Amino acid sequence: METLIFVIFAALAVGSGVVVVVHRSPIYATLSLVLTLFSMAVLFVLLGAPFVGAVQILVYAGAIVVLFLFVIMLLNVQQEEGAHARRSAQLVAAILGAIVFLGMFWLAFRQTTLRAPGPLTEELVSLKGLASALFTDYLLPFEIVGLLLLVAVIGATVAARRPGAETNAPQDDYVAEDPSSGPVLPREVRS
């Protein structure tokens, strides 16, 4: 049963992962990333991390990827001609990718001890253990991540602000309907 679930969702993750990389339309690529994230969440649950799985869907699929979609629609990014790099560059990338893969493959199968994990323990799955580890041993990194997010929020607000924008009305959120920025036009006729 567990093996079956693993195989289904691993195949789904790889398949949609390939679509993310090769599909020319950014919307389709982003939506198949959601599918990848969802399959990964299922695998996290399978690995005894239900909380991480839920957070993965809530934060990644529910917020970060929606932000991508928002920007794609706001800038009206279309599928462009020749979205990919030149042939030679693709070859180099493929070779590098293969090297990365083989390196990780070797690391994964070098240690024979990894092949038989013990049964899931209550302690690993429970939220209490996770929370007490996060808020005692890892308290400092946790605080630093909070600071990082604050800096990111301020940075993003400053970066996306239109030069010379008034502080009062219309805010940056309004950009979608402003004719001077991203043109919102129907897509052309496709054959």
Place this chain on the structure above:
Amino acid sequence: MSVPISWYLLLSAVLFAIGAIGALTRRNGISIFLSIELMLNAANLTLVAYARQWNQHTGQIIVFFVMAVAAAEAAVGLALFIAVFRQRRTIDVNRMNLLQG
């Protein structure tokens, strides 16, 4: 019966390689970002798999931090794309060459 951890590591290696190839070959800024998210997720899978193997929470906790950093990266990166798009009407990374000598 439970799935050997090495299978998860293998899956993670496959996804990481796919993401790496995507990040190297795409020219659209958004697509590069998507490929990077794929690589981060592959890394997350490895961390959770090792957490399962050694029965410790450390791996899962690092995944939280990775997610938070990914969120920060997405927010700042997309804001930069919006700013660049305003100036240059494109987010093709090959055309962001203002600083090229």
Place this chain on the structure above:
Amino acid sequence: MNSDLIVTLIKYAVMFAVFINVAPIMVWVERRGAGLIQDRPGPNRVGPIGLFQPLADALKFMFKEDVTPALVDKPLYLIAPVLALMPAFTTLVLIPFGPTITVGGRTTPLVVTNADTGVLLFLAISSLGVYSLVMAGYASNNKFSLIGSIRASAQLISYELALTVSVLAVLIPVNSFRLTDVVAYQQRYGWNCLPQILGCLVFLIAAFAETNRLPFDLPEAESELIAGFHTEYGAMRFALFFQGEYSNMAALSALGATLFFGGWSLPFIHYPHNLLGAVLGLLTLVAKIAIAMAVFVWVRWTFPRFRYDQLMRLGWKFLLPLAIVNLILVAALTVAGVLKPLNP
């Protein structure tokens, strides 16, 4: 088939029956309610006081011609309405609808899945609902639909923050993510809406925004965007969006009722742990959902729509800080021992 599976299926069927009937009933309630508030009769031709209006509407949806516009993005256009139903009909498995009952020597809690990560899972799944709106608007190849989608994506992630923070405050004294524990806590210490009135208020306002109801129906905004993201949809596909909207309202109402208003329980009354208790629990929950839905209708026909920048300002500069203040307040009260934890 093993008997655990059958019990689970029965429990799911009960909740499914409640949620699937929300839309037809609400068709009537919404239009009669609008009539009442606007001092006009509302639908009154089909059946006594228009009671068979939903039936007539359903027939109309089924027999209408199913038009797919020529230049839509076919796959996304077809998937989007189906996805609109997904969050509500998935999250209903997490809502407890009665006490733990013993029937025929088998003891079972009246909730389909009593997941460890209950509330978090609920929020995670309902946060996926935005994809249906985004896909519909993008696939329609219509500028009004696209603007509707852009608004929807920004609005939903903005208000989700305030909603999540107000929900987290409830969980601090309860000490658990399980919704059954939230109900048990309120049975012992009284409804959460009293000590957490701030959080309750934030949740209520954010729920309106999350379900795209007036005064926050910017993604549809019929006076500006025709019908927003579902402009290009007709017949049964439109009906699916319609059903999705009402089911999502019911799901959020059920979550709100469970978090702040005691869920299936009433104060000072203990339901028996048998079938009678199950029926009473379910009826109590349904009554609470019905009251919440009536509030949705009442607000819809009373308030005008917000402007987009006003919506964003309200979400980020008012609701989110308020939710955070509430979170800190509740945490402080719990540490000080004013709010007692469930399992100290």
